[in-house]
Amino acid sequence: MDIEMKKLFTAMMGLGVLLTLTACGNKLTTTKTTYKQSGLVAVVKGDASGSDKISYKINGTTKKSKINGGTFAITIPVTDKQQNVQLKVVDKTATVKIKAGKTLGNYKAVATKYNQAVIGSALPASVQKAMTAKQPTKAQIAQMTPVQQMALATKAKELKAEFAKATAATKDKQLDATAKTGITEVLSNKNAVIRANVADNKVVGFALIVPVKAMKNKQQAKEFGTTLALLGNAAGANAKTVMKKFAKAVKDQNDSQTTMKTIKSNGVKFDVGFSTTKLYIYLTK
DSSP: OOHHHHHHHHHHHHHHHHHHHHHHHOEEEESOSEEOOBTTEEEEEEEEESSSEEEEEETTEEEEEEOBTTEEEEEEEOOSSOEEEEEEETTEEEEEEEOOOOOOEEHHHHHHHHHHHHHHHTSOHHHHHHHHSOOOOHHHHHTSOHHHHHHHHHHHHHHHHHHHHHHHHTGGGSOOSSOOSEEEEEEEOSSOEEEEEEETTEEEEEEEEEEGGGGGSHHHHHHHHHHHHHHHHHTTOOHHHHHHHHHHHHHHOOTTOSBOOOEEETTEEEEEEEOSSEEEEEEEO
8 A cells, every 4th residue: 555545544544533433422311301391481401412502393393502511401481282392413312292281271361350450459449349339230220210320321431431541540560462372571561570471372371570679669569469469360369368378488488598489379389489680470380
């Protein structure tokens, strides 16, 4: 074998070894084969090497996520159905499952119930009492005198005007009437943000986010309490039970803790987490 052939052979052998080492360096493992809901999402975690990105296919759509220091964490919104996620790094593949989440109800129905309560809380006590009072039937109205009928119509007109006034005044405190599929903000004001995870028009979970400093302000803390109570009630929980348990949990909270024990009411779960600046409350089933 002449010198040139030896050089070529050596180069080819080196390339072959390099390719073999590269192939052996590809790695893909996950911490679990099945993941469940945590807040609004499921987080698929694992180890990977051979690339700086991992691709994953879910519901017919392929996306990519970064690999940092040989590990990855992919956040996937939970739906009301089981989802299969196909992972790939170069020539390595894996498939994991995301468990279906339970729903809190139809989004529009929950939002309507919440918004009506928000509007109602802004009405004067006398108007609230008049609106919840038993209304006369058509037969009873027919037996009234013209003066009584006119007074009833005037009263109804006044109540309608008060309701419209309260609706306009609480616009920034109301949830969006409809929500897109996936995780979206359905309320955002200076005191709170509410995100909803929606699948097939059903709510898989809510996240209520408020600044920690708001808890130190009496008025803002009161507004937070009202928002939490009304959202919990709209989702099917008992508002009084939730607020009582929440107050106790806050009282028992250790300053070093970043989470609280899960609060439960009528099948609705309230998971609380803290960061240095935000308080997160997740409502799920």
